[in-house]
Amino acid sequence: MRATLDFLLNDWLDVEALTQRPRFADHSRETFDSVLDTCERIAREKFAPFNRLTDTEEPRFDGKRVHLPEATHAAMQAYVASGMLAASQDYELGGMQLPCVVEMGARSFFSAASVAMGGYAMLTQGNAHLLMAHGTAVQKEVFAKNELAGRWFGTMCLSEPQAGSSLSDVATRATPDGDGYADDPLGPRYRLKGNKMWISAGEHELTENIVHLVLAKIPGPDGKTIPGVRGISLFIVPKKLADTEGRLTGERNDVALAGLNHKLGYRGTTNTLLNFGEGRFPVRGQAGAIGYLVGEPGKGLACMFHMMNEARIGVGLGATMLGYAGYLASLEYARQRPQGRPVGPGGKDAAQPQVAIIEHADVKRMLLAQKAYCEGALALELYCARLVDEQHTAAGETSAEAALLLEVLTPIAKSWPSEWCLEANSLAIQVHGGYGYTRDFPVEQYWRDNRLNMIHEGTHGIQGLDLLGRKVVMDGGKGLALLADRVNRTIEGAMQHPELAEHANALAQALAHVGRATKAAWATGHPADALANATPYLQAFGHTVLAWIWLEVGLCAAQREASDFTRGKLAAAAYFFRYELPKIGPWLAVVEARDTTCREMQEAWF
Known part of the structure; x- marks a missing residue:
């Protein structure tokens, strides 16, 4: 690695x-x-x-x-x-x-x-x-400084038992805490009441305090709750109250653990249901958790997306490395596990000694798939991180282009490893055979841990809606055009290398197909027509992006002195182009046709 x-x-x-x-x-x-x-x-x-x-x-x-x-x-x-x-x-x-x-x-x-x-x-x-x-x-x-120093840890509190991913339906409420609420030096002070679900790291004693960032709705000018996302604001709600010097005051905030969730994976991270303001720990004689407003009232979701987008890339990296850990474990196992004999011109010779299973073509297929998925995903996550550096430290147009490209790629950076590095974990179990299902080997835990990443920070469906509904059409499709320009530059460079020309041509055709499908999806101008097949669009778009990443990596490998290492990279690229990229055709077919099969399915028909 x-x-x-x-x-x-x-x-x-x-x-x-x-x-x-x-x-x-x-x-x-x-x-x-x-x-x-x-x-x-x-x-x-x-x-x-x-x-x-x-x-x-x-x-x-x-x-x-x-x-x-x-x-x-x-x-x-x-x-x-x-x-x-x-x-x-x-x-x-x-x-x-x-x-x-x-x-x-x-x-x-x-x-x-x-x-x-x-x-x-x-x-x-x-x-x-x-x-x-x-x-x-x-x-x-x-x-922030106490978190960066590791004295306190932090969370994000979005979901609620009744709302899930539908943040416009959050029921947690925040009301001004008395007449002088706006003058608190820590920020306008509110009282929060509500429940938050699926809060990772929501309760522990690893640090002396936990800083919760909580989405809640505040009353409008008429005192009534503003519907939708316009009423959502963001609050700092510490587990324990502190003064302006960061010293704990000794007061416990009205935040209570209602229970631990026991998930399929990620069992080493506490996952919690938290009650805010239920009165178990009244502050200054009142129920209601003390919270300090972050940013402007009603702009909470926009602020929270700063953390959510960062977390999406973090989730993508986590999914990638779980897949990578499984790949390395199954590679080691395949090199050591003897089973079967090679097929010669006359068939198998039972008198010959067994060979390691890595010598069998189908095991090589499973290992190559894992290598293509995981190393490609790692390259994608690092590329996105490099865009962050360009956004913040490059000048002028270069910075602006990096920010725009990062917006387009973020749904892919989260969703693609969550699906395909999970598939890598599944293949790692298969390489281990029956042993893969036991706790004698780590691959079953890698799979269980990774299965959660398809849900963390927005499901595939949400990422697809974000990509097709927002990212590829924003600013008149400027982000998609920028990505296409970057891909075409790579194609031009790869065409100069005979061993990559086949892949370059395949990527050019895939890119053109994505472009046609994007236009066809929005041909009627009705979001319901376009977005009914947003997930297959996401899958095809993701595979096209990863083909581009592999062509980039392959081009870099081809320019280095030949070795087992560089040949491995070129073989993984070839696998992706020959076994994976052809999958985009059926995915894009339903997008182009604006297929109505799923949208028109009736509940009673199930």
Whole structure:
């Protein structure tokens, strides 16, 4: 894995070139490598050995506190001590001013070693980054800086038992806390009442405080709740109250654990139902959790998307590395497991010794598929992280184009690894045969953990609606046109290499097909006609993007001296183009036809 990561970061994405920019001027290839070395070591020593333990010893609530294995406490202490929570932040904030792409590469080790334990850090970073972007100076100082230092951890509280992904239907309410509510130095102070469901890391004692970011509706000018998303605001709701210096006041906020959810996977991360303002911990004699407004009233969803979009790329990376861990485990198993004999001109010779199963063509097929899915997905996630760096540190048009391209690619960065690296985990189980279904090998846990990523941060259906309903048509299709231009540049470069010309032509045809399907989907101008088949569109679009990524990686490999490593990359690219890219035809056929089969299906017919 490390060799592939180094190749993608240094040979393909040329991260060292970022050191020419003022923000990263103190860095070098050596400092980047040092960060990767440190994180690889911590993940190997503190996370990986305890991945199974955190799965079998699930979080337990005794009525007063949640118990986690001591290994989780030790792992998070090591992560905090590494400084990675603030890795991309300014030096003045205790950060390293690392490029996002290097941080993402370093984070991949933790996702592969124990995605559940790594979840605490991912949520805390996203929470703090949102506050750094949208919070007041005091909110940044009190809440964000304490999270980046690892003193407090954070969450995001969106879903509710009755609302799920339909955020316009959230029932949690926030009302001004007295006459002087607007003058609190921590931000306009409200009282929140409601319930939040599926809150990862919602209760634990890994840190002395937990900072919840909570979506709730505030009353309009007439005192009535504003319907839809316009009434949604965002609030900081700490588990324990603090003063303007970040010191805990000793007051417990009215946030109570109602129960732990026990999921298929990610069992090492507490998953909770939280009650806000039920009166179990009244603050200053009143029920209602104290919350401080972030940003403008009614703009909460726009603020929360800052964390959600970051989390979507984080979920994509987590899915990628779970797939990668399964791939490496099944590759090792296939090299060691003897079974069967090769087929010669006269058939099989039972007198010959057995061969390792990696010698069988169908096992090679399953391993190649895993390699194509996981290494391609890793390249995609790193490319998106590189776009973040371009957005924030490049000049003018380059920055604007990076931001636009990132918007288009974010639904793919989340959804594609969540589906296809899960398929990689399924193939890893298959390579192991019957053993793959047992707890004697880790691949069944990787599959269970990864199955949750299809739901985390928005289902496939939601990502498809976002892609086809918003991203490819915004600004008159400017984002799609920009992506097509980037793909065509890669095609032109690959055409100069005979071994890649076949793939380049296939990608050109796929890109043109996506373009035709996009126009056909919106031909009537009615969203219901276009969006009924948004998920197959997402699948086809994702496969086309990954074909482009593989052509990019293949082009980089082709320009290096031939070796087993580069031949492996070219073989994985060939597999993707010959076995995977042809799948887009049937997916796009229903999109182009604006097929009504699913939309017109009646409930009674089931």
